[in-house]
Ligand code: HEC
């Protein structure tokens with residue numbers, strides 16, 4: 094039998110004898126009530142500030158833990174011989190044995206037991222909430238505001254703004270969860286010491302298997318047929334002429350229960366496996382595509398030597414990291430939520446929604462000139478855009494400046510938004526920093542493979558006919574006529 098009294102004596106005396114332990118005990122005792130109240134406030138949702146969460150779970154919590162750790166370390170490694178404190182075993186024993194004192198000590202013991210119990214509860218509750226805090230969008234997007242601002246802003250303006258960061262970046266899987274928490278600690282250090290890269294590089298390593306991530310919510314097997322796509326565009330002329338492009342995008346399906354895989358999602362059907370080889374980190378230059386069919390036969394489409402050398406290089410010296418990868422959702426949907434528009438698209442969207450009034454002559458042209466200038470910070474951009482637009486209208490349309498100043502002010506706000514939602518000078522995110530693989534802007538995206546330069550041994554090319562991907566119903570036609578044109582196509 095272990096002598097409980099003896100163990101207790103050793104423990105209490107060790108704490109009393111070790112400076113390290115005493116410091117630990119002091120830290121824990123001081124932090125404890127604050128942590129308790131803060132955790133309670135947070136759990137009740139009374140204070141929702143991201144910095145409050147950070148203070149509670151990333152500062153006070155670890156400090157409390159550190160206190161307990163010091164206490165333990167002191168007992169084990171830094172035992173002193175002299176008593177520093179007053180609560181030695183001998184002292185306590187005296188309190189117990191002397192008649193009259195017992196009741197006081199008993200009260201003390203009840204108190205200590207109570208404190209220990211509460212501590213255990215706090216530790217449990219705390220670790221649970223700390224876990225949830227690090228999972229929250231506030232932690233990912235707002236606390237590391239400066240670093241994550243581009244991702245957070247674009248995320249909020251995307252169809253996935255109600256999906257939390259961790260649902261895509263971490264998932265439920267235990268293995269990926271631990272991995273991400275470790276890399277998260279590394280990232281916190283990178284932020285603290287300002288060693289992270291600006292802009293943050295993509296593709297990001299260490300994402301968990303990508304299909305698993307998206308397919309938790311989407312099932313391309315269940316898609317079918319085509320989707321009507323209408324794109325609005327405004328010309329840089331005096332009327333800001335509104336044009337529309339309409340087409341049927343052959344979204345297709347991955348095939349399911351007798352329905353054959355077809356169209357665009359044919360790439361992700363279970364019977365097709367596509368492996369490609371690339372020569373740059375951004376995967377812009379794809380030199381070989383291997384299609385492995387269900388029966389095991391393979392077709393290899395390779396770029397000819399001269400074309401492979403003539404690479405669509407990103408011009409980035411540290412991007413020479415080639416590799417091989419199996420094609421999945423993110424080889425097309427690499428920007429499902431961090432969607433950065435081009436200057437044209439950003440303005441067209443604001444003109445379409447009316448945030449930039451279309452009745453202002455030449456607003457598209459002048460706005461484009463203002464937002465494509467280089468600015469050192471978002472604040473300078475806001476000022477620059479304001480000065481430039483007001484100046485131009487004062488010079489060319491003084492009557493608008495005088496009579497329609499509120500319309501002009503609204504336009505300036507809309508143009509500023511088009512800039513700050515897509516360009517983040519503080520993180521070196523300029524127009525076009527992050528490329529979208531959907532479509533074929535600048536011959537990227539689908540045309541990294543479907544460009545007529547990848548040839549199989551038997552002389553076939555990966556298809557380039559426009560019709561295999563979409564049927565164009567109307568290309569840049571006056572907006573009022575597009576519906577009529579579509580109706581006639583039927
Ligand atoms: C719908 C899924 C999804 C959600 C939700 C999501 N992300 Fe992403 N994130 C991605 C994908 C996909 C990439 C691009 C990965 C690649 O290209 O390798 C990415 C890339 C990033 C990058 C690298 C830089 C970049 O823009 O490519 C950062 C940083 C990032 N996400 C942070 C966040 C933060 C913070 C949140 C929450 C505010 C968030 N993400 C929410 C899917 C998501």
Ligand code: HEC
Nearest residue numbers: 252253256260261303306307308309310311422423426429
């Ligand atoms: C937690 C669920 C969830 C996850 C995970 C998720 N999505 Fe979504 N996604 C949605 C919802 C919900 C919508 C519909 C939003 C809407 O229509 O407003 C959507 C919409 C989309 C759309 C259509 C967007 C549009 O413009 O209409 C695409 C494409 C898409 N997701 C791709 C992806 C990809 C790729 C991934 C993996 C990186 C992914 N999603 C992960 C829930 C999810």
Ligand code: HEC
Nearest residue numbers: 304307308311313320342344357360361421422425426531
């Ligand atoms: C070969 C490229 C490619 C691959 C691979 C791909 N998609 Fe798509 N996907 C597209 C295109 C193109 C569209 C239609 C255009 C758009 O929505 O912008 C689309 C549309 C979608 C939509 C919207 C469907 C609708 O009807 O609105 C969802 C959701 C989606 N994809 C999810 C996925 C998921 C999940 C995967 C991986 C299992 C995947 N896609 C793989 C190219 C691809």
Ligand code: HEC
Nearest residue numbers: 355356357359369382384425531532539542555556561562
């Ligand atoms: C990594 C290379 C690669 C990329 C990127 C790629 N594809 Fe493909 N795609 C192929 C290969 C290989 C085939 C099979 C050969 C063929 O049919 O031409 C194919 C076939 C297709 C087909 C015909 C499917 C069928 O029914 O037979 C469509 C449609 C298609 N791709 C659309 C797209 C679209 C849209 C994108 C961009 C969003 C895209 N692809 C991006 C490699 C790629």
Ligand code: HEC
Nearest residue numbers: 324338531532533539540543556557558559561562563568
């Ligand atoms: C491999 C598939 C593929 C091929 C081949 C292809 N496209 Fe596309 N194209 C797309 C996809 C996907 C989009 C839609 C992008 C999006 O969702 O934003 C698109 C978008 C477009 C748009 C609209 C651009 C805009 O304003 O947003 C036009 C115009 C277009 N394609 C023309 C063509 C023409 C002309 C050809 C033939 C020379 C062609 N495409 C071949 C996949 C393809």
